[in-house]
Amino acid sequence: MAFTTALSGLSAASNNLAVTGNNIANANTTGFKKSRSEFADVYANSLGGVSAITPGSGVRVANVAQQFNQGNLQFTDNNLDLAVSGEGFFTLAASSDPNDINDRSYTRAGEFKLDKDGFIVNNQGQALLAYRPNGTEVSDGFSTGVLQTLQINTISGQPQATDRxxxxxxxxxxxxxxxxxxxxxxxxxxxxxxxxxxxxxxxxxxxxxxxxxxxxxxxxxxxxxxxxxxxxxxxxxxxxxxxxxxxxxxxxxxxxxxxxxxxxxxxxxxxxxxxxxxxxxxxxxxxxxxxxxxxxxxxxxxxxxxxxxxxxxxxxxxxxxxxxxxNGLPAGQLTGIDIDDEGAVFARFSNGGSKTLGQVALTRFSNPQGLAKLGDTTWGQSANSGEAVAGEPGANNFGLIQSGSLEASNVELSAQLVNLIVAQQAYQANAQTITTENTIMQTILNI
Missing domain, CATH: 2.60.98.20 (Flagellar hook protein FlgE)
Structure with a gap:
């Protein structure tokens, strides 16, 4: 009967309204990626297949797919605010223990800060992971196979004896x-x-x-x-x-x-x-x-x-x-943190010296739409996402790091408002189908 077909349409339209409403609600959420409802038609199959005159049994939600296109960069006054300009996700220690770096999640939201222990973390306390430096200078390179957290407040500017x-x-x-x-x-x-x-x-x-x-x-x-x-x-x-x-x-x-x-x-x-x-x-x-x-x-x-x-x-x-x-230096105190476009993190000291602390680790996936949604603008690896591919900013198709900026949501409010009208019309039309079917049933029963 057309009741079930219309009900499936109501359910699909309701899903579309919910997805659109969620997009609108997160229009100002840093690093948020908009979603869209994707639908598939439904037919009643038999051993003989679908008849050429079968009208169909309605619609179902095939997927709620997130769209990982780049959001606009918004500049801030905080050096620890980071944005990826291009492909890649920040890599986070998903556990509440910053030293547990094997339980990982991924995000495009770069609102980072220092916690009470001096770790660079996001608003949920998840620590930003970076590659370990091979020395004190960028020219010494980084161990891209070794991830570590970044702890700042235990660092002091070491003195350096003059030898030149x-x-x-x-x-x-x-x-x-x-x-x-x-x-x-x-x-x-x-x-x-x-x-x-x-x-x-x-x-x-x-x-x-x-x-x-x-x-x-x-x-x-x-x-x-x-x-x-x-x-x-x-x-x-x-x-x-x-x-x-x-x-x-x-x-x-x-x-x-x-x-x-x-x-x-x-x-x-x-x-x-x-x-x-x-x-x-x-x-x-x-x-x-x-x-x-x-x-x-x-x-x-x-x-x-x-x-x-x-x-x-x-x-x-x-x-x-x-x-x-x-080339000598007296002892110094930490005065600031700088992060360059290739993700190298430097500590600056009052003695004029600096020290390389690590390089921000980025990760990409062959199918980011297959990532598991974890909430708090983070994602996790899944069977559908493919294996995590680690890399350095600016290399092997990974994007560059923009310090002092954040990636805005990629939601376009005008497009979402139009989609809201379309979803509403679909909902009303399916409701009208039920009303029409009910009128027909009443007509039959009154005979």
Whole structure:
């Protein structure tokens, strides 16, 4: 009878209204993916098959399919708000225990924050999973087969001992050579110029490295260059002495070979000519002996190898320090978290240092519509979704990470409102079918 056919139509229209209403309700839900009702007709089969004149037995809901097309990106002021621009899902530890990383779920909603223990989690307390870094720098790479949670508040900026200083100077070509013959850092008449740099030991304590420059006039070219008669060529020469934390003899730091000073030599146009490396190429590198800090604090000896003078010149200009950098760091406090478009997570510290904490792990599926709906804008792997394929942002067709933004719902309200009208009309039409069938039945019964 047409009653059952109309009832199936009412049920289908009701399902369509419910799905459309759910889409509208979640129009502002971050990472939400709209759904649509998909229907199939119903026929009463027999051993002989379906007759050519069988009118059909109604309709059934074949599937409520989610549509995983990209939502618009909305920018925020929170670096931990993340969006995937392209394919892929964030990977979450589905358990309430952030360290249980084998019970996983997946989401496009990137509203992440720190919990009381410093883990990066979503609003449901599920921890964001990332690949373990192989070192402290991005260039060290990531172990894409090893997932971990990201814990922030236990991190501090580790101090880093200085082991390299880079200086670019200009030594005045017209500087006097009429100096006291015996160098003494306490006697300013025994040297031409000096400069200082702050360096750090293994505990992050600061120390002062002072360098003194003495113009020695022209001397034999230490590169071995000779003139036409085979005599050593005379070139402008400067001697450099290095002291740490004072100007007493005990503060002097000899070169690695035991020499008390380094020698800088220049060519006829004022460019650095010596030191050279083993191949005779100018490198400007000077290695110092390890200096034991006094008084003894337990810190490792300062081993500055090298001091790099490459790029230093001797022009007729006043002494100047053009660049002066060193690679040490004091201890520091966490000041912020940065995440780049390839998902690398960095901790920034007050000492100017940074540390790579991991790389956001993305996952994709051959059939995302087959994912199990878990609620809270998360999904789980199922038999219909296919196997989870893990990957890195920006590689192998995975999307890029946009920090400081969220992916909005992909619901188009105007389209949903039109669909609401269509579903309502279908519901009313099926109800009218029941009314018509009831009128016919009443007519038959009144005969």
């Amino acid at each position: 200083v880079d200086m670019t100077l200009n030594l005045d070509q017209s500087a006097t050579t009429d100096l006291n013959p015996t160098f003494d850092p306490k006697d300013s008449d025994s040297y031409n110029d000096q400069t200082s740099a702050t360096i750090y030991d293994s505990f992050g304590n600061s120390h002062i490295l002072t360098t003194y420059y003495v113009n020695k006039g022209t001397q034999d070219d230490l590169t071995g260059a000779v003139d036409a008669l085979g005599d050593p060529i005379q070139v402008p020469t400067w001697e450099v002495s290095h002291y740490i934390d004072g100007n007493e003899p005990s503060n002097r730091v000899p070169l690695e070979g035991g020499e008390q000073f380094a020698t800088l030599q220049f060519d006829s146009v004022g460019n650095l000519k010596y030191p050279v490396n083993g191949d005779g190429v100018v490198d400007g590198l000077v290695d110092l002996q390890a200096y034991s800090i006094q008084p003894d604090t337990g810190a490792e000896p300062l081993d500055i190898s090298p001091i790099n003078y490459f790029g230093t010149t001797q022009f007729k200009q006043k002494f100047s320090v053009n660049t002066l950098t060193q």
